[in-house]
Amino acid sequence: MIEVKNVTKIYKVGDSEVHALDGVSLKIRDGEMVAIMGPSGSGKSTLMAILGCLDTPTSGDYLIDDKDTSKMKEDQLAHLRAHKVGFVFQQFNLLPRTSALENVMLPLTYDGTKAKERVERAKKALELVGLSDRLHHHPNQLSGGQQQRVAIARALVNEPSILLADEPTGNLDSKNGDEIMAIFQQLHREKHQTVVYVTHDMFIARHTERIIFLMDGKIVRDEAVKNPIKAGTKRPDEVLVNGNHNNNHKIIEVLQ
Amino acid sequence: MNVINNVRVAIRALRANMLRSSLTVLGIVIGVAAVVALLSIGRGATSNITEQVESMGTNLITISQGRSFRPGMGGASRSSSLMYKDYEAIQEKVEGINGISPYYSSQTQVSTTSRTTNYSVIGTLPAYLEVNNLEVETGRFITDTDNLERSRVVVIGQDVSDDLFEGLNPLGRTIKINNVSFEVIGVLASKGTSGIGSADSSVIIPIRTGYARIFGSMAVYNGNYTLSGITISAESKDFIDTIMYKVELVLRSQHKLGLNDDLGFTISSQEQMLSSLSDISNTMSAYLGAIAGISLLVGGIGIMNITLVSVTERTREIGLRKAVGAPQKAILFQFLVETMTLAVLGGVIGVILGSLIATIFTYLDLITAKVTFDVILLSFTSSALIGLFFGIYPAYQASKLKPIEALRYE
Ligand SMILES: Nc1ncnc2c1ncn2[C@@H]1O[C@H](COP(=O)(O)OP(=O)(O)OP(=O)(O)O)[C@@H](O)[C@H]1O
Ligand SMILES: [Mg+2]
Numbered sequence: 166m167i168e169v170k171n172v173t174k175i176y177k178v179g180d181s182e183v184h185a186l187d188g189v190s191l192k193i194r195d196g197e198m199v200a201i202m203g204p205s206g207s208g209k210s211t212l213m214a215i216l217g218c219l220d221t222p223t224s225g226d227y228l229i230d231d232k233d234t235s236k237m238k239e240d241q242l243a244h245l246r247a248h249k250v251g252f253v254f255q256q257f258n259l260l261p262r263t264s265a266l267e268n269v270m271l272p273l274t275y276d277g278t279k280a281k282e283r284v285e286r287a288k289k290a291l292e293l294v295g296l297s298d299r300l301h302h303h304p305n306q307l308s309g310g311q312q313q314r315v316a317i318a319r320a321l322v323n324e325p326s327i328l329l330a331d332e333p334t335g336n337l338d339s340k341n342g343d344e345i346m347a348i349f350q351q352l353h354r355e356k357h358q359t360v361v362y363v364t365h366d367m368f369i370a371r372h373t374e375r376i377i378f379l380m381d382g383k384i385v386r387d388e389a390v391k392n393p394i395k396a397g398t399k400r401p402d403e404v405l406v407n408g409n410h411n412n413n414h415k416i417i418e419v420l421q
Numbered sequence: 422m423n424v425i426n427n428v429r430v431a432i433r434a435l436r437a438n439m440l441r442s443s444l445t446v447l448g449i450v451i452g453v454a455a456v457v458a459l460l461s462i463g464r465g466a467t468s469n470i471t472e473q474v475e476s477m478g479t480n481l482i483t484i485s486q487g488r489s490f491r492p493g494m495g496g497a498s499r500s501s502s503l504m505y506k507d508y509e510a511i512q513e514k515v516e517g518i519n520g521i522s523p524y525y526s527s528q529t530q531v532s533t534t535s536r537t538t539n540y541s542v543i544g545t546l547p548a549y550l551e552v553n554n555l556e557v558e559t560g561r562f563i564t565d566t567d568n569l570e571r572s573r574v575v576v577i578g579q580d581v582s583d584d585l586f587e588g589l590n591p592l593g594r595t596i597k598i599n600n601v602s603f604e605v606i607g608v609l610a611s612k613g614t615s616g617i618g619s620a621d622s623s624v625i626i627p628i629r630t631g632y633a634r635i636f637g638s639m640a641v642y643n644g645n646y647t648l649s650g651i652t653i654s655a656e657s658k659d660f661i662d663t664i665m666y667k668v669e670l671v672l673r674s675q676h677k678l679g680l681n682d683d684l685g686f687t688i689s690s691q692e693q694m695l696s697s698l699s700d701i702s703n704t705m706s707a708y709l710g711a712i713a714g715i716s717l718l719v720g721g722i723g724i725m726n727i728t729l730v731s732v733t734e735r736t737r738e739i740g741l742r743k744a745v746g747a748p749q750k751a752i753l754f755q756f757l758v759e760t761m762t763l764a765v766l767g768g769v770i771g772v773i774l775g776s777l778i779a780t781i782f783t784y785l786d787l788i789t790a791k792v793t794f795d796v797i798l799l800s801f802t803s804s805a806l807i808g809l810f811f812g813i814y815p816a817y818q819a820s821k822l823k824p825i826e827a828l829r830y831e
Pocket of ligand 2: 209210211255331
């Protein structure tokens with residue numbers, strides 16, 4: 166279980182302060198699948214970074230399995246990141262001049278996986294995201310969507326019990342987005358992994374059991390999805406026609 | 422943490438950044454090559470000078486005209502000349518002498534039918550040969566009989582022979598010194614040294630012949646013959662100090678100088694000469710070393726530049742590695758291996774290149790460079806340290822950042 170207790174994150178820029186997170190509290194049970202939504206700048210990425218132990222809150226606590234991360238040493242955090250958490254970055258963050266395969270192998274370098282096993286597992290992860298034919302391409306030889314899928318494969322490869330993804334489908338068309346949703350739902354269903362992802366797309370968000378809405382660094386709504394969409398379900402026409410982004414704002418307005 | 426694993430990571434990272442890696446290596450190569458070449462040349466010059474001095478003979482003491490500078494010494498200052506009689510007195514009164522050779526030398530015109538050159542013509546005694554550690558290649562050296570009879574005979578050095586006779590056998594031929602005909606009776610074996618005062622360019626005649634026919638009134642003072650200098654070889658090293666002291670006493674009594682009067686002569690041992698020469702060459706080595714150090718520093722700054730330029734990207738890389746679970750020590754180890762690889766590679770190439778440059782210098786006869794192990798070790802370690810520092814320090818800084826900060830670094 167992961168638990169966020171009254172967390173704030175304040176960035177100082179010159180003389181002014183940005184309250185990226187402003188008293189956020191939430192609990193996510195093991196094996197839960199959650200979507201985080203909210204307008205741009207509302208603090209979604211900031212929250213995800215804290216959940217992924219990539220950043221620390223200005224105040225408040227973050228507990229993983231009842232253990233307070235703020236009391237942990239740097240090496241313990243590294244251990245958590247290596248074994249417990251998989252993270253998909255909004256900006257992919259792939260190593261340049263390094264093949265897709267080696268990028269995906271990277272987390273296995275640090276979690277004690279044997280050298281022989283790494284290649285196999287990395288290949289499997291890339292196969293899962295449909296990139297078996299791009300193993301030796303460098304990031305600059307891949308499309309945006311393909312880069313995103315490499316980033317997802319990298320987050321999956323060490324089978325983390327918590328998978329965190331910051332807009333994992335942002336650069337994908339609906340077909341590829343759907344495949345990613347299928348993967349996430351499968352991990353959630355079969356391996357009971359906790360899956361948390363950020364999205365601007367209500368249709369994608371409704372593939373989860375729970376949607377959390379952020380606004381100006383605060384959780385403004387946190388509710389269960391009544392009938393989670395199964396991956397592979399056709400997107401309702403109107404959502405497609407209206408385009409994702411505008412539609413989300415409408416939904417958010419309605420929710421408020 | 423697995424060592425082989427980290428080495429593999431480092432090598433993969435090096436290969437992914439080929440250009441940057443090569444530039445770093447190049448920086449180290451230039452620094453190390455410069456240090457090795459310059460220090461080797463310095464070492465070569467030092468041992469050159471030492472060898473040259475040692476080839477002059479062993480346990481040598483030289484007495485020459487001229488005041489040794491001794492600050493703070495009071496007393497009357499009288500100019501007096503080194504006399505032939507001084508030589509006789511020293512020979513008679515000082516013990517422990519193996520050989521003693523007085524000489525008078527003067528720049529004089531020497532000519533054959535086809536050539537005319539200026540040489541310093543030396544008038545001396547047979548002992549000159551042994552005292553100065555010389556050997557006769559062909560013919561014979563001057564003898565006491567030659568001297569007593571004031572024979573017009575001359576022994577020449579190898580360079581003089583080559584100059585005047587151009588490969589012909591000089592024995593029995595005639596050369597003119599100051600328009601007086603002399604018969605060449607011997608040629609000295611080459612010592613391989615060159616320059617003024619070198620055996621290879623000497624022209625040696627019996628001293629009495631010189632006084633009578635060549636040196637003229639310049640060599641006479643108050644009706645007595647003067648000398649340019651006296652060279653003494655001591656029986657053993659242990660006698661050198663005593664001999665020098667006794668020689669001084671003899672000279673003082675000969676010239677009627679009190680103990681506090683300024684001695685108008687310089688008495689020096691080969692050892693003193695060696696040490697002052699090696700002082701000079703050490704200074705030279707130090708200068709070359711300083712230049713070499715600067716080039717190493719420049720090389721180091723080159724490395725630093727490349728590291729700093731790449732630090733943005735590498736900081737992101739470090740952020741990412743931390744984000745996927747790399748502990749700080751794994752990152753430091755990776756960078757350690759990376760920079761070590763570059764430093765060692767650059768160091769090895771630099772040592773080879775520097776030795777090559779030194780060898781080429783030697784081969785071209787510009788200077789005899791000596792590549793010694795300590796030079797190689799010194800340049801190698803200093804380059805490795807510079808490389809390590811400039812490679813590791815930025816990485817260490819970056820590895821302390823939180824992953825998200827490192828990933829956002831610009
Ligand atoms: N390193 C930083 N320094 C200063 N301000 C920051 C920093 N990172 C984020 N912010 C600010 O914090 C707020 C939240 O940023 P965050 O990246 O969490 O937004 P987001 O919800 O992920 O937006 P988007 O949907 O556009 O990705 C923004 O106003 C942003 O300007
Ligand atoms: Mg974001």
